[in-house]
Amino acid sequence: MSRVLATDVPRHVGARVRVAGWVHRRRELKSVTFLVLRDRSGLVQVVLPEPAGVTEESVVEVEGLVVASDQAPGGAEITEPAITPLSGPVQAPPFDLYRPNLSATLPTILDNAPIALRHPRHRAGFAITAASVAGYRAALDALGFTEVHTPKIVATATESGANVFGIDYFGHRAYLAQSPQFFKQSLVGVFERVYEVGPVFRAEPHDTTRHLAQYTSLDAELGFIADHRDVMAVLREAVAGMVGAIRERAAESVALLGVRLPEVPAEIPAVHFADALKVAGADPDEPDLAPADERALSEWALRTYDSEFLFVTGYPMRKRPFYTHPDPARPQYSNSFDLLFRGVELVTGGQRLHRYDDYLAVLADPEPYAGYLAAFRHGMPPHGGFALGLERWTARLVNAPNIRQTTLFPRDLHRLSP
Amino acid sequence: MSRVLATDVPRHVGARVRVAGWVHRRRELKSVTFLVLRDRSGLVQVVLPEPAGVTEESVVEVEGLVVASDQAPGGAEITEPAITPLSGPVQAPPFDLYRPNLSATLPTILDNAPIALRHPRHRAGFAITAASVAGYRAALDALGFTEVHTPKIVATATESGANVFGIDYFGHRAYLAQSPQFFKQSLVGVFERVYEVGPVFRAEPHDTTRHLAQYTSLDAELGFIADHRDVMAVLREAVAGMVGAIRERAAESVALLGVRLPEVPAEIPAVHFADALKVAGADPDEPDLAPADERALSEWALRTYDSEFLFVTGYPMRKRPFYTHPDPARPQYSNSFDLLFRGVELVTGGQRLHRYDDYLAVLADPEPYAGYLAAFRHGMPPHGGFALGLERWTARLVNAPNIRQTTLFPRDLHRLSP
Numbered sequence: 001m002s003r004v005l006a007t008d009v010p011r012h013v014g015a016r017v018r019v020a021g022w023v024h025r026r027r028e029l030k031s032v033t034f035l036v037l038r039d040r041s042g043l044v045q046v047v048l049p050e051p052a053g054v055t056e057e058s059v060v061e062v063e064g065l066v067v068a069s070d071q072a073p074g075g076a077e078i079t080e081p082a083i084t085p086l087s088g089p090v091q092a093p094p095f096d097l098y099r100p101n102l103s104a105t106l107p108t109i110l111d112n113a114p115i116a117l118r119h120p121r122h123r124a125g126f127a128i129t130a131a132s133v134a135g136y137r138a139a140l141d142a143l144g145f146t147e148v149h150t151p152k153i154v155a156t157a158t159e160s161g162a163n164v165f166g167i168d169y170f171g172h173r174a175y176l177a178q179s180p181q182f183f184k185q186s187l188v189g190v191f192e193r194v195y196e197v198g199p200v201f202r203a204e205p206h207d208t209t210r211h212l213a214q215y216t217s218l219d220a221e222l223g224f225i226a227d228h229r230d231v232m233a234v235l236r237e238a239v240a241g242m243v244g245a246i247r248e249r250a251a252e253s254v255a256l257l258g259v260r261l262p263e264v265p266a267e268i269p270a271v272h273f274a275d276a277l278k279v280a281g282a283d284p285d286e287p288d289l290a291p292a293d294e295r296a297l298s299e300w301a302l303r304t305y306d307s308e309f310l311f312v313t314g315y316p317m318r319k320r321p322f323y324t325h326p327d328p329a330r331p332q333y334s335n336s337f338d339l340l341f342r343g344v345e346l347v348t349g350g351q352r353l354h355r356y357d358d359y360l361a362v363l364a365d366p367e368p369y370a371g372y373l374a375a376f377r378h379g380m381p382p383h384g385g386f387a388l389g390l391e392r393w394t395a396r397l398v399n400a401p402n403i404r405q406t407t408l409f410p411r412d413l414h415r416l417s418p
Numbered sequence: 419m420s421r422v423l424a425t426d427v428p429r430h431v432g433a434r435v436r437v438a439g440w441v442h443r444r445r446e447l448k449s450v451t452f453l454v455l456r457d458r459s460g461l462v463q464v465v466l467p468e469p470a471g472v473t474e475e476s477v478v479e480v481e482g483l484v485v486a487s488d489q490a491p492g493g494a495e496i497t498e499p500a501i502t503p504l505s506g507p508v509q510a511p512p513f514d515l516y517r518p519n520l521s522a523t524l525p526t527i528l529d530n531a532p533i534a535l536r537h538p539r540h541r542a543g544f545a546i547t548a549a550s551v552a553g554y555r556a557a558l559d560a561l562g563f564t565e566v567h568t569p570k571i572v573a574t575a576t577e578s579g580a581n582v583f584g585i586d587y588f589g590h591r592a593y594l595a596q597s598p599q600f601f602k603q604s605l606v607g608v609f610e611r612v613y614e615v616g617p618v619f620r621a622e623p624h625d626t627t628r629h630l631a632q633y634t635s636l637d638a639e640l641g642f643i644a645d646h647r648d649v650m651a652v653l654r655e656a657v658a659g660m661v662g663a664i665r666e667r668a669a670e671s672v673a674l675l676g677v678r679l680p681e682v683p684a685e686i687p688a689v690h691f692a693d694a695l696k697v698a699g700a701d702p703d704e705p706d707l708a709p710a711d712e713r714a715l716s717e718w719a720l721r722t723y724d725s726e727f728l729f730v731t732g733y734p735m736r737k738r739p740f741y742t743h744p745d746p747a748r749p750q751y752s753n754s755f756d757l758l759f760r761g762v763e764l765v766t767g768g769q770r771l772h773r774y775d776d777y778l779a780v781l782a783d784p785e786p787y788a789g790y791l792a793a794f795r796h797g798m799p800p801h802g803g804f805a806l807g808l809e810r811w812t813a814r815l816v817n818a819p820n821i822r823q824t825t826l827f828p829r830d831l832h833r834l835s836p
Contacts, residue, residue: 020799022607022797023797039610040562040564040609040610040611057797058797059797059798059799086642086799086800087773087797087799088774088775088776089775090774090795091774091795112792114604114605114608114792114793114796115792115793117608118607118608126566126608127564130564130565130566134555134559134565137552141552144458146458146545146548147548147552148548148826151827152570152632153583153594153632153829153834154834155834156835165571165585165586165587166585166586167584167594168583168584169834170621170623172834174834176585183827186531186532187535189532189533189535189536190535191458191541192457192458193458198616198617199567199570199616213571213588214569214570214571354504354505355505355506356506357507358506371532372836374530374533374836375532375533377508378475378508378509378532378533379440379441379475379476379505380477381438381505382504408567408568408601408605409568411569413588416571416573416587417572417573417789418604418789418790418792
């Protein structure tokens with residue numbers, strides 16, 4: 001008899017089925033025992049005349065008769081069950097997984113991640129994450145992008161000398177890549193349009209709710225652009241693809257968590273950095289936006305454009321990395337952007353320098369960048385790209401106050417396991 | 419005028435178009451100059467009455483009239499061109515990218531990877547890689563798998579204490595993950611079926627043609643299996659999905675490289691390790707298969723089953739990692755397998771231990787594995803999985819003698835850049 005998933009059981013009323021999963025909840029009353037079984041699809045109730053002899057989180061196989069029941073979740077339950085334990089004896093979980101919410105502190109939840117993640121509400125966020133990535137790839141595939149896989153061990157710090165993890169590489173000093181920046185730019189010379197979904201590493205010495213030592217970066221880079229606005233148009237498609245895929249592939253998780261999915265405007269509104277400071281009421285000489293400014297700007301965009309997304313363009317050159325392309329008309333500003341979503345910076349991107357001489361002009365010592373600069377010595381088109389932090393995206397969607405809640409096994413200043 | 423891709427130019431005979439790309443080849447004859455332009459789609463020829471003043475690998479935009487031409491690739495070429503350079507002055511490439519093959523040694527090619535990869539034959543392998551990964555994901559998505567992203571920085575060496583890169587992690591000792599093994603097993607407890615496509619790291623001290631310090635591992639793990647054969651059935655679907663996606667998404671690269679795609683049998687033939695030794699003519703006391711044995715077995719499978727794939731099952735327990743599940747009938751053998759493809763081991767997999775007590779019995783010191791063992795303390799189903807080396811897969815497909823030829827920017831004992 002082949003296995004039936006929990007949520008499919010109601011379609012088998014009157015038949016005998018085999019289900020398998022974890023004992024999610026056990027209620028032993030005087031004359032009847034209820035077991036709620038959990039599998040990857042959801043929950044199903046099993047009814048026995050006597051105690052079942054299995055504890056919560058035991059893995060069992062159950063064969064029984066499906067009967068309609070108004071009281072049971074899904075409108076059907078399994079009766080006359082024969083129960084076969086599949087795991088060994090099992091210890092009681094550190095918290096009750098069957099309650100609507102885990103009553104434990106975040107550190108306890110993270111210490112027990114392999115168990116906490118089994119909670120339907122915890123698991124649901126990661127179904128949304130998986131759907132998001134699928135949508136991201138599909139959108140960029142449709143635009144002629146090629147997926148690439150680049151080195152995570154590098155000889156030179158990518159973004160800056162700070163916040164980088166050192167490795168002993170066969171007796172040499174090496175580093176964990178802070179981004180695939182140099183590789184994705186080089187690969188514009190090969191494929192014109194590339195993306196990568198992969199881990200990036202930041203030796204972030206601050207303990208905040210929105211930084212991790214490792215996170216998943218959705219990177220893209222494309223050539224033959226007029227300026228950063230062509231990059232923004234591609235990013236809009238990518239984000240729309242992500243939202244669309246969540247709607248299609250993770251509808252149950254969206255419903256379970258009560259996630260309100262955003263509308264992605266056909267053209268996401270944009271405001272120049274200089275104007276953004278005014279809107280946020282910040283000092284006009286500020287070189288960057290503070291988190292409070294980003295929140296104020298998001299509220300403004302919602303009021304003004306009815307949009308939960310807002311591009312801020314033209315950040316001052318002095319706050320952007322060396323490969324940033326200046327705004328030809330106002331060279332103190334850059335052809336760069338951030339995408340704000342529900343009050344936080346979700347994406348950073350922009351046009352890059354593409355002429356070899358321009359790199360020589362901005363790099364005090366080009367020697368460590370020789371491998372990177374090779375692409376530019378031999379002809380590169382105007383290009384640009386962006387990087388979107390995956391865990392941060394899901395955190396904003398599900399309204400998680402801490403990015404660790406949307407990371408399976410977070411790594412930070414204090415946490416290296418599980 | 420919006421840009422037309424090179425391979426679409428023949429559809430615009432009689433019209434003026436704008437194309438953009440790299441000067442792939444320049445031939446200046448007495449009264450005429452031919453420029454071959456290369457973009458992400460392919461090549462197109464541009465004809466001028468006089469020298470164009472641009473060198474190979476310059477990036478240019480060309481507007482001109484499309485005329486039919488029997489001599490031109492694709493049957494059409496661009497005449498009366500107006501050429502606009504998009505890159506700065508460009509140095510001559512270290513090798514002629516327009517020749518059918520790069521006439522350079524592998525070290526020279528790898529030293530100049532950002533340029534060498536532009537060669538159509540070099541690039542083509544990576545289009546096949548990208549299609550393979552897309553097919554892998556689609557096959558597993560259809561089977562109810564969830565994609566996950568797990569830590570690459572770990573507190574304990576995954577597979578063994580050897581061949582692991584050490585990291586300074588905020589003053590603590592940490593390691594680069596040799597595989598997502600522990601995480602994917604834990605996540606079977608959450609999602610039942612998971613996969614990950616990501617980098618793995620091996621401090622491989624040997625300089626061979628088939629090992630790298632970083633490669634891309636296609637990992638999967640699934641619960642509620644009877645034994646390793648259920649894992650093999652899923653792997654068969656994944657490989658069939660990869661081949662199917664290559665056929666669909668990378669047909670031009672397949673044609674360019676003359677790749678003969680394999681047929682994936684509905685059921686891939688399998689031979690037990692003990693019989694495999696006999697077939698290979700190896701010593702019956704050998705605990706593992708040598709590379710020559712794997713080649714002999716692949717030849718035998720092709721002769722006997724007309725299959726380029728062969729499962730070898732039941733490797734001796736003493737050669738498999740501690741989490742391997744024994745064969746209940748013959749406990750010196752394991753419920754494990756390798757998948758051989760065209761003479762090499764492409765995939766390793768098997769059933770894992772799933773009972774907490776079984777782990778305590780095989781681990782001399784369970785303390786460093788406490789985070790890993792938590793999942794088993796709280797109920798895990800019988801499960802198993804596999805890991806497929808992506809670069810090795812493409813290398814066998816395109817018949818590359820060295821795995822570095824199917825890795826964008828390889829990392830090995832001697833190479834840390836570009």
